[in-house]
Amino acid sequence: MTIAPVQRTASPAWTDARLIMALEEVVETELNRHLKVAKEWMPHEFVPWSQGQDFDGVLGGVAWEKDQSKVTPLGRIALVVNLLTEDNLPSYHHEIATMFGREGAWGTWVHRWTAEEGRHGIAIRDYLLTTRAVDPTELERARMTHMAEGFESDNSHSMLHSVAYVAFQELATRISHRNTGHFSGDPLCDQLLAKIANDENLHMVFYRNLLKAALEIAPDQAMRAVADVVIDFRMPGHGMPGFERSAAQLAIGGVYNLRIHHDDVLQPVLRHLKVMEIRGLGPEGQRAQDELGMFLAGLDAQASKFDERQAALLARRAAAAARA
Numbered sequence: 504m505t506i507a508p509v510q511r512t513a514s515p516a517w518t519d520a521r522l523i524m525a526l527e528e529v530v531e532t533e534l535n536r537h538l539k540v541a542k543e544w545m546p547h548e549f550v551p552w553s554q555g556q557d558f559d560g561v562l563g564g565v566a567w568e569k570d571q572s573k574v575t576p577l578g579r580i581a582l583v584v585n586l587l588t589e590d591n592l593p594s595y596h597h598e599i600a601t602m603f604g605r606e607g608a609w610g611t612w613v614h615r616w617t618a619e620e621g622r623h624g625i626a627i628r629d630y631l632l633t634t635r636a637v638d639p640t641e642l643e644r645a646r647m648t649h650m651a652e653g654f655e656s657d658n659s660h661s662m663l664h665s666v667a668y669v670a671f672q673e674l675a676t677r678i679s680h681r682n683t684g685h686f687s688g689d690p691l692c693d694q695l696l697a698k699i700a701n702d703e704n705l706h707m708v709f710y711r712n713l714l715k716a717a718l719e720i721a722p723d724q725a726m727r728a729v730a731d732v733v734i735d736f737r738m739p740g741h742g743m744p745g746f747e748r749s750a751a752q753l754a755i756g757g758v759y760n761l762r763i764h765h766d767d768v769l770q771p772v773l774r775h776l777k778v779m780e781i782r783g784l785g786p787e788g789q790r791a792q793d794e795l796g797m798f799l800a801g802l803d804a805q806a807s808k809f810d811e812r813q814a815a816l817l818a819r820r821a822a823a824a825a826r827a
């Protein structure tokens with residue numbers, strides 16, 4: 504892919520409504536491509552139902568205890584964060600339906616995406632409850648608290664910011680699911696999360712291709728959106744109970760941290776779109792591109808400092824474990 508120098512015209516700034524209309528054809532093309540490559544899969548086939556048993560309470564079964572599951576402590580934390588993030592789907596649906604609309608190709612995408620996302624929460628919850636990987640009462644209370652808060656996008660003021668955000672966020676979610684599977688300690692969990700991560704990847708490709716088209720038709724505004732979103736990026740689950748603490752543990756454990764965010768999420772999308780190589784921008788687009796470049800260099804340096812702290816902490820833990 505090459506990105507030609509931008510042909511600048513004297514057209515007025517793009518409004519959200521004009522952009523949504525201008526991108527409708529791209530959405531239709533990308534939707535059709537998505538429908539061709541997205542293969543049907545059955546969440547119930549990934550859940551080891553034979554490991555399940557009644558809980559205490561109404562059915563008088565066995566109470567939950569920590570050692571009933573082989574899932575690692577890090578895996579538990581990550582699975583809860585990932586599930587609560589998926590659980591807030593009604594709020595995400597509301598945000599994108601309000602932004603992109605419910606008609607035409609945009610509407611078909613919004614509903615299809617929602618249906619695909621819906622199976623992620625279903626499958627992870629079925630897995631967690633069947634295998635007793637997490638405390639079901641705590642999980643339910645956390646879900647109630649988190650969903651009752653709702654989710655409000657940082658980017659609801661701008662459709663370009665919304666598209667840019669989801670392009671990065673879908674990849675962030677993919678990487679988070681994939682790494683959670685790797686660290687879960689249960690090959691069945693890894694298999695399920697790999698399947699979910701594959702869905703997230705296809706979502707990322709859809710939005711990334713849309714962002715590519717936006718960079719071509721409204722380069723200055725799209726560059727501003729990319730810069731703002733990358734600089735202010737927050738994971739969608741940031742409002743859940745105990746998020747900061749969980750995020751710190753996931754960072755040290757290697758599920759999701761600054762290095763992963765920079766190397767495996769931001770850079771692949773930016774490189775694919777050749778964002779830093781786009782030339783011929785107007786003053787606003789140029790300023791945004793410069794800010795983005797400076798931010799990325801700073802983030803890489805911060806990530807390197809994190810790498811050192813992580814290595815030192817893991818070495819101390821390993822030494823303490825050896826002594827014990």
Ligand SMILES: [Fe+2]
Nearest residue numbers: 589620623703
């Ligand atoms: Fe998902």
Ligand SMILES: [Fe+2]
Nearest residue numbers: 673702703706
């Ligand atoms: Fe997704």
